[in-house]
Amino acid sequence: MTNTTVIRATGLRVSYGSFEAVKGVDLTVxxxxxxxxxxxxxxxxxxxxxxxxGHRAPTAGTVEVLGGDxxxxxxxxxxxxxxxxxxxxxxxxxxxxxxxxxxxxxxxxxxxxxxxxxxxxxxxxxxxxxxxxxxxxxxxxxxxxxxxxxxxxxxxxxxxxxxxxxxxxxxxxxxxxxxxxxxxxxxxxxxxxxxxxxxxxxLMHDGVLQREGSLAELVGAHPSRIRFAPFEGVEALPLAHRADDELVTIETAELQDDLAALLGWAAARGVRLDRLSATSSSLEDVFRTLGAAQPARA
Amino acid sequence: MLAIAAAESKMLVRNKLVAFSALLMPFLFGFLMINMSENLGGFAFAASSLVISVVATAVYLTATTTLASRRQNLFLKRMRSTAESDLGIIGGLLLPTVVLAGIQLAVILVGMVVLGGETVANPAVVIVAILLAIVMFVGLALATAGVTNSPEHAQVTTLPVFFIAIAVSVWAGIGSTFEEPGSVFGLVRAFLPGGGVAELIGLGWSGAPIAELLPPLGGAVLWAVIGLVAARRMFRWEPRV
Known part of the structure; x- marks a missing residue:
């Protein structure tokens, strides 16, 4: 453990009887x-x-806090x-x-x-x-x-x-x-x-630390969204999108570029984008994906 | 440990119901036993029943209730978040009740000797018996607290040990009046919970040869060990999830 590391958990597993609450967490603070x-x-x-x-003993793995047990x-x-x-x-x-x-x-x-x-x-x-x-x-x-x-x-x-x-x-x-x-x-x-x-x-789900990083790192890996009401000829839009009865959604990692491209495309064709919104990804967006994305477990 | 003991003493005094039962109940028992002693076994009987009654009430019942309460409201867990050791936490929680019981017994027994004009043949045996009773009931309190979910639940879970110990001590008093020394009943009682202690106090009070002291001493030590082993196996620090 270095001077800059206060907590280090490696392969941490904790069980209550037959129920495993923590399933192999690696964590550094x-x-x-x-x-x-x-x-x-x-x-x-x-x-x-x-x-x-120190309230519970690990079932497996190691925990070091402030350089000790x-x-x-x-x-x-x-x-x-x-x-x-x-x-x-x-x-x-x-x-x-x-x-x-x-x-x-x-x-x-x-x-x-x-x-x-x-x-x-x-x-x-x-x-x-x-x-x-x-x-x-x-x-x-x-x-x-x-x-x-x-x-x-x-x-x-x-x-x-x-x-x-x-x-x-x-x-x-x-x-x-x-x-x-x-x-x-x-x-x-x-x-x-x-x-x-x-x-x-x-971010933990089902006993596993699924994602970890700064806010920018977490949300950066998650697409931002551009939304607007469907219109006649939306199929011709040159950006990948999905549409339902309510809204058309474009998911993008390059929000500014794709928004500019969309607005330019719409202006060139005289299309009005009703209910237009552009939102950066948030922690809540990342949080919602927790259950869906199960990483491989050790 | 002393900081916890000081806090626990404050809590004991501030909780009027607990303070009343812990401070006055033992003296009530003492009064009853001394009155009954005129018809059954004399002061030796009163002393043996009194020690069991006082330690069972002031130590066993109070400690079981306190531990269940402190665990239920997560006070024990909070204490374990500090640098204090487990032994220090338990010691701090139980020290006031044990010291209080010791003072109460000293006051009552010395009062019996002084006011009743009694002499104690072997005070060392009586003191050893009292210490063994305290160890046994502390151990049994920790064990009973392990199967007690709340202070209210303690009123039920403490009943078996409490009544068996009281009944055995009363039986010991009656036996000392009607049985021959070294009877088989005395031997059986010596190995029942509280029986060894009660027999030992009776014999220490009235005087008996060493050979007669050995079976109750063995029984009292055995139950003190059983109490501590049960405490180690059954005590829980946190409520069941």
Missing amino acids: RRGEIYALLGTNGAGKTTTLETLE PADRKRIRPRMGVMLQETGFAGELTTIEMIELVGKLSGRSDDPQRLLEAVGLADKARTRLDQLSGGQKRRVDFVMAIYGSPELVFLDEPTTGLDPSAREALWGVVQDVRRAGSTIVLTTHYLEEAERHADRIG
Whole structure:
């Protein structure tokens, strides 16, 4: 493992009894990046994340985190913050007591009040956890993960249950933590969050990491679309296309060139392109193809 | 471990129902046993039944319920996200209840000696028996928590061990009144859960030769080991998926 590699999983497989949740994942996370692990429901994201966190033992393959075994708590956990998919609180404790307890047990120190202010919970420091809403508990969970600015932070669906403004505020803090030098690994169901904030994205389906790369790399391999209403003589169009009753669709890797060619062709023939639209490919387009494209499995 | 124990103590005090049952129930048991002792077996009977009752209530029931609750709300998983070891987490969670039970037993037993004008023939045997009872019930609590889905479910899953241990300790008290020393019934009881401890306390309280102590000591050690082995095999850190 080099200085720039924080996580390396090779041939990672994880089973629950006879059910194999992760089926041979190879994954590398570099120091200082935000890596988003996305996927369909039941794709194995959380199992992969929990194995990288040291909560689960791999059935096969190797996992190296911060240069060691993630299950070596004494050595690794002071350098690693974890936000679980579901909160694990003792309701009788106050917010600040819980944060300080987890911080102390993790071997890290920080100012909990400053962190609570950053996520908009400054007035909840002395409130018992069983009196907080679900969204507030998620933010407390987030604070525990970033407490003490660990080198590596795992965030499992950090914004689930948060309102839009709380989501925005939380992402602001995530970016601050990254700027301070932490590496962030997260899962989310909000594709637009991954598009906006992640440096690299891994897409999982059925226990397999099907695609991985930056947003540009992922969507670049996916065709953009030009659409317009059908018209008399559309068959003569010199660009590959498909038509249904509603719209004609041209899928292209060269959106600008093909759009210019289409407009020129239509102008030369006096054709009006009703309901014309041109859209670059998005992460959602790539995501939709996940189930369809099954790579060969090891 | 101490940070978890401190947090667990706060939670114990803040939960009024749990605080009431953990703090006052053992004294209620003590009062009942001392009253019953006048008709059955004297203070030796009261002491043996009392130790089983207090440890079964304050340690076994409380620990099983606490562990099931902490696992159900994923507090255990959260603790395992920290640098604390598994042993440190379990130790921290159970330390307050064990210490509390120890203090309660000390208060009640010393009270019996002082107020009742009693003398304990062999206090070391009584202390060893209490420690073995705590080890056994801690182990059995971890094992029972492994098959307990929620704190409410603990009210059902703890019943078999709890009632068997109480019944055996009462039988030990009655036996000490009506049976000859070294009877076959005493030998059988020594190898039932809680029986060895109850016999050992009775004999330590009233005094007995070493040879008579060996079968109940063997039974008490055996059940302490069974408790720990069962804990290792049955305890779960996370709810079933």
